[in-house]
C-alpha cells in the first residue's frame with residue numbers, strides 16, 4: 050500500500066523557499082513508525098539517493114515507514130554540504146533569523162510525533178573508519194562505513210538497546226561486504242559525555258527526546274551505487290528490527306541498485322509533463338502563461354531552476370536535462386484520448402502516460418482538440434486521424450538518445466492562442 054504525502058515537491062527557480070521537504074509515508078500508519086532521513090547535508094548523494102529509492106521502489110507490506118529523502122534540498126541542488134552552514138549542527142539551538150529555522154523545526158516536530166519509534170539518518174562520510182591509524186584514508190578520524198550511535202542504551206525507549214541493535218546492523222553489513230576494505234564498524238560517539246558537535250545533531254535531538262536514533266555512513270570513496278547498496282542493507286536490517294515487512298522491486302546488489310537508479314529516472318512525471326530523461330537537452334516544452342510552472346514532480350529529488358531563459362531539471366546533485374519553454378495557457382478539456390495502436394481497435398489512453406507501439410499509431414480525432422506530433426509536420430494543424438510510423442517523424446525530435454520515444458501534445462483549439470491540455474509519449478519498440 051502506498052500513501053503519498055508530500056509537504057512540497059514543487060521547487061521552482063532560485064526562489065525555492067526554505068522549510069520545505071518531502072515526506073513520503075509508506076504502509077499503514079501505526080504507532081511503530083520508522084523515520085528514514087537523507088540529504089541533511091547536500092553533498093552526500095549516497096544517503097539521499099538511498100532514501101529516495103526506498104521511498105519509490107519499496108512497498109511496505111505490514112507496518113509503517115516514513116521517508117524524508119531531501120531534508121536540505123537547497124544544498125542538494127547546489128551540491129554543497131550546507132548553503133547556510135551545516136544543518137546537522139542546528140538541532141540544539143537555532144537562531145530565529147536562520148533561513149533553515151522552518152525546516153529544522155518541521156523535522157523536529159516530525160521526530161517528536163508519538164508514532165515515530167526510530168530514526169535512521171543516512172550520511173556519506175570520508176574514507177573508511179578504523180579504530181587504529183592505518184593510513185590517511187583509514188583511521189579513527191574517518192567517517193566512512195560506520196554505524197553511529199550516541200550512547201549504548203536509551204532507557205525506556207522502543208529499540209533502546211542501541212549498541213546491541215547497531216551491532217546487528219554492523220554484522221549484517223559485514224556479511225554482505227564487497228571488499229574487506231569496506232568493513233563496517235560501530236562508532237559510539239558517547240555524545241552526552243561532551244561531544245560538542247554531536248550534541249547539536251538531529252540524532253541527538255531524537256535521543257534527548259526519548260527516541261531511538263541511528264546513523265548510517267557510507268564511504269565517499271565508493272561509487273554511488275555501492276553507497277546505496279550498503280545504506281539499504283542497513284535500512285532493511287532496521288526495518289526487520291522494528292518488525293516492518295517490505296518488498297522491493299529490484300535486486301539488492303551493486304548492479305541491481307544501479308539499474309534501479311537508472312530506471313527510476315527513465316520517465317519523470319511532472320503534472321502535465323512527461324520527461325524521458327537520458328537525453329541531455331529537450332526542445333520546446335509548453336509552460337503555463339500565467340508565469341507559474343505546473344511542475345509538481347513525483348520524484349522528491351527533482352527540481353527546476355532557470356538560467357538565462359533556459360530551464361534546468363535537477364536530480365539531486367546533477368542537472369540532467371535542459372529545455373527552453375514556450376508559453377501557453379492550460380486547459381483541462383480532456384484527460385484521455387483515443388489512440389489506435391498498430392492497427393488495433395482504438396483505445397482510450399490517459400494523458401501523462403507512455404504508450405509502446407510496434408510500428409504505428411493514430412490519434413483519434415476529437416472535437417475542439419488539436420494533436421501535435423512533435424517532429425511530424427511543419428505547420429500548426431491537427432495531426433489526428435493520420436497513421437504515423439517512425440520514419441514519418443524527424444529523429445532529432447526524439448526524447449531519448451536511442452531515438453525511439455516521441456511526444457504528442459494536445460491543445461484546446463481557441464480563437465486566439467491554443468491552450469495546452471497535456472501530453473503522452475509514444476515509444477516505438479521495434
Ligand SMILES: [Zn+2]
Pocket residue numbers: 090093171172173
Ligand atoms: Zn553527513
